[in-house]
Amino acid sequence: xxxxxxxxxxxxxxxxxxxxxxxxxxxxxxxxxxxxxxxxxxxxxxxxxxxxxxxxxxxxxxxxxxxxxxxxxxxxxxxxxxxxxxxxxxxxxxxxxxxxxxxxxxxxxxxxxxxxxxxxxx
Amino acid sequence: xxxxxxxxxxxxxxxxxxxxxxxxxxxxxxxxxxxxxxxxxxxxxxxxxxxxxxxxxxxxxxxxxxxxxxxxxxxxxxxxxxxxxxxxxxxxxxxxxxxxxxxxxxxxxxxxxxxxxxxxxxxxxxxxxxxxxxxxxxxxxxxxxxxxxxxxxxxxxxxxxxxxxxxxxxxxxx
Numbered sequence: 001x002x003x004x005x006x007x008x009x010x011x012x013x014x015x016x017x018x019x020x021x022x023x024x025x026x027x028x029x030x031x032x033x034x035x036x037x038x039x040x041x042x043x044x045x046x047x048x049x050x051x052x053x054x055x056x057x058x059x060x061x062x063x064x065x066x067x068x069x070x071x072x073x074x075x076x077x078x079x080x081x082x083x084x085x086x087x088x089x090x091x092x093x094x095x096x097x098x099x100x101x102x103x104x105x106x107x108x109x110x111x112x113x114x115x116x117x118x119x120x121x122x
Numbered sequence: 123x124x125x126x127x128x129x130x131x132x133x134x135x136x137x138x139x140x141x142x143x144x145x146x147x148x149x150x151x152x153x154x155x156x157x158x159x160x161x162x163x164x165x166x167x168x169x170x171x172x173x174x175x176x177x178x179x180x181x182x183x184x185x186x187x188x189x190x191x192x193x194x195x196x197x198x199x200x201x202x203x204x205x206x207x208x209x210x211x212x213x214x215x216x217x218x219x220x221x222x223x224x225x226x227x228x229x230x231x232x233x234x235x236x237x238x239x240x241x242x243x244x245x246x247x248x249x250x251x252x253x254x255x256x257x258x259x260x261x262x263x264x265x266x267x268x269x270x271x272x273x274x275x276x277x278x279x280x281x282x283x284x285x286x287x288x289x290x291x292x293x294x295x296x
Contacts, residue, residue, distance in 0.1 A: 035188040038132050039123050065243030
């Protein structure tokens with residue numbers, strides 16, 4: 001029999017897991033994964049985001065993939081959707097940029113001008 | 123594309139773009155060659171035309187390079203890429219073979235990461251991975267099964283990336 005503290009911890013963990021999977025999220029990161037994106041290193045970038053999200057212990061952020069965004073020369077590109085805000089698109093996102101954007105934009109809601117492609121609907 | 127793992131991810135993305143929600147991947151891997159067959163239940167492609175870079179169903183851009191690039195990469199090693207359409211059920215089937223001992227062969231790359239990437243990139247996709255060895259097929263990964271196990275709490279979501287990588291690494295090595 002487990003004690004009450006352990007049970008509480010388990011409950012928190014399951015709740016977090018559930019939220020992660022049931023699509024209840026506040027921030028969505030979409031990585032462009034067309035041929036152009038993959039060739040430019042989008043897989044490393046997506047992996048970095050998965051790791052960053054794991055490390056941040058936030059359960060309201062998800063990362064998914066989409067096809068080509070249509071600006072192949074500027075790949076890897078990402079969209080960031082924050083709830084009730086206009087989406088922001090970044091270009092030439094390498095691993096370093098991914099960390100910067102995650103810390104600034106995703107966690108602190110500050111747009112990173114250096115890699116900015118566009119704000120609002122594309 | 124740096125390595126075969128990138129190519130594999132790229133053509134699986136084609137399946138998703140074609141509206142597929144079930145994909146079966148079979149891999150035979152020896153010291154001398156890498157063989158892979160992929161079949162999906164998407165909307166299907168025209169076998170001849172798709173290898174022409176200027177044929178694409180996409181609207182964002184008029185050139186499609188995924189399959190032509192893979193074709194070039196495998197043919198550089200005296201391998202082949204074949205595209206078949208499954209007429210009755212819809213969908214696409216393709217297979218390719220790359221000779222790893224050929225001097226122009228691309229590196230394999232980290233195949234296990236391709237599968238964990240796919241698991242996260244497309245949460246709806248039911249992928250099944252088989253390893254072909256000595257004419258027998260062995261089921262290595264079943265994403266649908268994994269998701270059910272997570273749902274039931276038998277597997278931990280936060281460890282799933284590691285799990286997929288470990289299983290595919292163990293099962294796909296020569």
